[in-house]
Amino acid sequence: GEDVEQSLFLxxxxxxxxxxxxxxxxxxxxxxxxxxxxxxxxxxxxxYIFSNMDMKQDQRLTVLLNKKDKHLSLRIADTQTGDSxxxxxxxxxxxxxxxxxxxxxxxxxx
Amino acid sequence: xxxxxxxxxxxxxxxGTSVKIECRSLDFQATTMFWxxxxxxQSLMLMATSNEGSKATYEQGVEKDKFLINHASLTLSTxxxxxxxxxxxxxYICSAHPPGAEAxxxxxxxxxxxxxx
Numbered sequence: 547g548e549d550v551e552q553s554l555f556l557x558x559x560x561x562x563x564x565x566x567x568x569x570x571x572x573x574x575x576x577x578x579x580x581x582x583x584x585x586x587x588x589x590x591x592x593x594y595i596f597s598n599m600d601m602k603q604d605q606r607l608t609v610l611l612n613k614k615d616k617h618l619s620l621r622i623a624d625t626q627t628g629d630s631x632x633x634x635x636x637x638x639x640x641x642x643x644x645x646x647x648x649x650x651x652x653x654x655x656x
Numbered sequence: 657x658x659x660x661x662x663x664x665x666x667x668x669x670x671x672g673t674s675v676k677i678e679c680r681s682l683d684f685q686a687t688t689m690f691w692x693x694x695x696x697x698q699s700l701m702l703m704a705t706s707n708e709g710s711k712a713t714y715e716q717g718v719e720k721d722k723f724l725i726n727h728a729s730l731t732l733s734t735x736x737x738x739x740x741x742x743x744x745x746x747x748y749i750c751s752a753h754p755p756g757a758e759a760x761x762x763x764x765x766x767x768x769x770x771x772x773x
Contacts, residue, residue: 579761588662588749588764589700634699644690644762646700 550647568635575637658754662765679750685730686752706733
């Protein structure tokens with residue numbers, strides 16, 4: 547089945563950039579997403595990228611997609627303490643089934 | 657944006673009792689809703705796809721008699737954990753896909769934390 551992998555933990559200083567990486571195995575993925583989960587809460591969609599795109603920028607967020615290597619990254623510019631959370635990448639070939647990564651816990655040090 | 661709610665937000669119950677969790681789409685109709693389970697420090701695992709007016713589709717390894725799903729209306733799906741046991745303690749999250757949403761995105765409820773004693 548589909549597999550989505552992420553590093554478990556990332557620590558950055560406030561004001562620095564954060565880069566969270568993700569690899570996936572399903573070459574038929576149509577959309578790739580980044581979700582944010584704060585403690586005890588549900589998931590909040592941050593951004594997504596269509597599989598035929600290489601990059602998408604949305605304010606402080608930049609998503610890079612290397613479809614050949616099946617590698618997805620999320621860059622958060624000027625990271626703030628409020629960005630501390632768990633970030634999940636996810637892939638879907640259609641909304642009927644979304645596969646989530648293992649999640650990366652981002653810790654922002656003041 | 658689309659809003660999905662869940663009720664209750666947390667529940668504690670005794671072993672052997674049944675617990676019902678509701679998932680509602682507040683400002684859109686959803687013919688399909690999804691139920692996920694998340695263990696501490698782990699990712700979300702899809703349990704089942706809830707289809708309005710028909711039977712739910714369960715993922716491999718999920719007991720349909722244990723986790724009863726009812727999607728009786730276009731805005732409400734319920735998950736009932738029957739005869740709950742401590743190993744059922746988890747964070748249950750539902751999601752729905754609003755018709756016409758960009759990139760076929762799903763919107764998630766805030767989750768229900770279940771603790772079975």
